[in-house]
Amino acid sequence: MATLSIHFAPAVIAAGALAGLANRSGRAVVTADGQLVVDGHSSPFPSPSKAAEAVTGNIINGWTLWRTPDGSTLDQLRQKLDAE
DSSP: OOOEEEEEOHHHHHTSTTGGGTTOOEEEEEOTTSOEEETTOSSOBSSHHHHHHHHHSSOOOHHHHOBOTTSOBHHHHHHHHHHO
């Protein structure tokens, strides 16, 4: 089964509307069927935004919050894959 490890660090949200959450960080794995398994949560999430909400406690766009190891957002990765 192919997976992709993703993360977000405090610096990603420190300058945005969620600056009060600047000490939060998260790590997840995207499964082959597109669900996100987030560290510290037993059930997978059906979308990046639902996974981000579980970590931050706020409604947030997970496509732009989560990043791949090279620093690309999931949205950038999705756009790249759509263009291929």
